[in-house]
Amino acid sequence: MLDAATIKQIRNFELRLSHRIDTLYSGEYSSAFKGRGIEFSQVRKYIEGDDIRLIDWNVTARMREPYVKEYVEERELSVLFLVDISKSAYFGTRRRTKRQLISEFTGTMAYLAMVHQDKVGLVLFTNEVERSLPIKKGRPHFFQLMNHLMNHESKGDGTNITEALKILTKRSLRRSIVFIVSDFITEEDLYRPLKSIYRRHDIIIVRTRDEQELELNFQGFIEVEDPETGEVYLLDSKDLSALRAYRKSMDEWTEYHTRVAKKLHIPIIELTTWTDISKPIIEFIRKRERGRSRR
Incomplete structure (x- = not known):
């Protein structure tokens, strides 16, 4: 049961989104996403000119x-x-934390799906899956999704995207559009787990960043997450060798995950805590729409 404060918060979010969708996303969602998949209907006798690849040999x-x-x-x-809700998601030095950014993006895309009568599901994970909502449609389900996005308190340490991806093989899921929303502060080798699913599902990576993680331009101490262990520790601005090591590690793994996505033709949406999410969403949708029109 949702409390009154949560319901009010979600309704306010809906109200803001309804105006934004009318002015920014009108019609583009359908053209970019609809018709991506096909489902089996029936078998019929072969007619000359039919694609022989569609022959049912049995x-x-x-x-x-x-x-x-x-x-x-x-x-x-x-x-x-x-959605990655590990400890690093609570980091933010400008307009909002990465957790708030993640909730805003996921809520926006889930709302778009809802108003287009599509089904949505949610998996919240750290080093393990902490919460899983089935893929369903309708406004009550959207409210449940937003409630968990905003209020679930993470328990695990670190990030294990591979473990979250296993849910796609454990469930008997029809072809789905899958958004992986994370800061990707992880030393996982994601090539194999992504390769095993990217042909069966439409995978989209959403990478979140805060300015301080990129620039490390701060005074005093800042909390950072070790990509390998998931341990959160304090980084001293005066410790130049530690700063260089952390930046080098972040750059290397960012480049690695970018190469993996490019090799598998998986698009990446880049989100930052100091900018509005509308621009990257619109750019992604329009780029996707152009790609479809060329096929």
């Missing part, structure tokens, strides 16, 4: 004449958000 052998599979465009999408 039915053909049984009927002793060629039959092909027919598919129809999916009427609704399934959208799943894998």
